[in-house]
Amino acid sequence: MxxxxxxxxxxxxxxxxxxxxxxxxxxxxxxxxxxxxxxxxxxxxxxxxxxxxxxxxxxxxxxxxxxxxxxxxxxxxxxxxxxxxxxxxxxxxxxxxxxxxxPLRMEATTQTGETQSLCAINEVSLLRETRQTAWIEVTVGDRVRIRKLICDGVLVSTPAGSTAYNLSANGPILPLDSEVLALTPISPFRPRRWRGAILPDRMHIKLRVLDPDKRPVAAVADQKELRDIAEVSLEIARDTxxxxxxxxxxxxxxxxxxxxxxxx
CATH class of the missing domain: 3.40.50.10330 (Probable inorganic polyphosphate/atp-NAD kinase; domain 1)
Structure with a gap:
């Protein structure tokens, strides 16, 4: 041979x-x-x-x-x-x-109006910055799906990253060719029984921070962090x-x- x-x-x-x-x-x-x-x-x-x-x-x-x-x-x-x-x-x-x-492409806007684009190979996570829970509005596609998610945070994971932070947060493991994303809450308080969602990776996801003065939130794309976030928009970077x-x-x-x- x-x-x-x-x-x-x-x-x-x-x-x-x-x-x-x-x-x-x-x-x-x-x-x-x-x-x-x-x-x-x-x-x-x-x-x-x-x-x-x-x-x-x-x-x-x-x-x-x-x-x-x-x-x-x-x-x-x-x-x-x-x-x-x-x-x-x-x-x-x-x-x-x-x-x-x-990878996932994150378009993030801070509370001061600054915008930044970052890519994540594993996941993008929104995390509370203080002892106060985060309040986050969740939009998938063109509809608001959860008006107020009360939690420590929420993450969106690719299949490649689904066995990392996503799995630790009780999110699903995704086959690499599944063409889906995992939307996983981190220590959710309300809605109490919401376990997250598996979404087609062609869908656009927007996460908007509510009451940011009292409940500031940071966004982390793999290893890069942005603080005091107003909202993030997420989609698969098919060109990269x-x-x-x-x-x-x-x-x-x-x-x-x-x-x-x-x-x-």
């Missing part, structure tokens, strides 16, 4: 600043001449999910998006592949499968797809399915 041909000529190698990731970087560095990230066809990311998100966001900010192959040297490693210091990186890349994911690479049998779809059968 003929070995698969590596489709990538220029490979970049990045590592987080943790001790384990830096040791892995030293172990893998002699394998080949690594390209600078700005000239690479693909990037190998050493670290955990947080560092992978940081790398993907750097691509979004720069406007230059290339496939990313992660090797887990963090904790969960949901977006990563298994690390093996003996592995031949070029061979693993040649066998890897691609998976495209589209990212590509993750996974070893055979280790796809993101399989991990999402497997996570639903984990018993503590």
């Amino acid at each position: 003929t070995a698969p041909t590596n489709p990538y000529n220029r490979i970049a190698l990045l590592a987080s600043d943790t001790e384990r990731a830096q040791e892995a970087y030293k172990a893998l560095s002699p394998q080949q001449d690594w390209a600078p990230l700005e000239e690479a066809d693909v990037v190998v990311v050493l670290g955990g999910d947080g560092f992978m998100l940081q790398t993907l966001h750097a691509m979004l900010d720069s406007g230059r998006i290339i496939p990313a192959y992660g090797m887990n040297l963090g904790t969960v490693g949901f977006l990563m592949n298994r690390y093996d210091k003996r592995a031949n990186i070029a061979k693993r890349l040649a066998k890897a499968h691609r998976k495209s994911i589209a 797809e990212l590509e993750l690479l996974f070893d055979p049998g280790q796809s993101l779809e399989e991990r999402i399915v497997s996570e639903q059968f984990v018993v503590d």
Whole structure:
């Protein structure tokens, strides 16, 4: 059988600043001449999910998006592949499968009228800034669905992020190809029995903060926070797809399915 041909000529190698990731970087560095990230066809990311998100966001900010192959040297490693210091990186890349994911785009307006656009690969969450509960109006499509959600916060998760904060907030795990989003309340008080909603990802979502002077709210898009929010509008950024690479049998779809059968 003929070995698969590596489709990538220029490979970049990045590592987080943790001790384990830096040791892995030293172990893998002699394998080949690594390209600078700005000239690479693909990037190998050493670290955990947080560092992978940081790398993907750097691509979004720069406007230059290339496939990313992660090797887990963090904790969960949901977006990563298994690390093996003996592995031949070029061979693993040649066998890897691609998976495209589209981030959420958040258009946020602050109480002072400033606007900012941020992307989230996992989720956008609105969180109370003080001991007071947040009051949030929820609009989906062209209709107000909840006039006053009283809660610690609310989040909108992509399928890729559904096993992260969303799952911790008792939100649903979403198959990667489901084309839906999870709208999940965080410690809801009213409506008391509302557990959230699963929404088609083509729908526009708007979250408006009520009584912001007494009950200020922050918005967090993955790792970036904006404070004193007036409202946020959310939709899938279909013009900005990212590509993750996974070893055979280790796809993101399989991990999402497997996570639903984990018993503590």
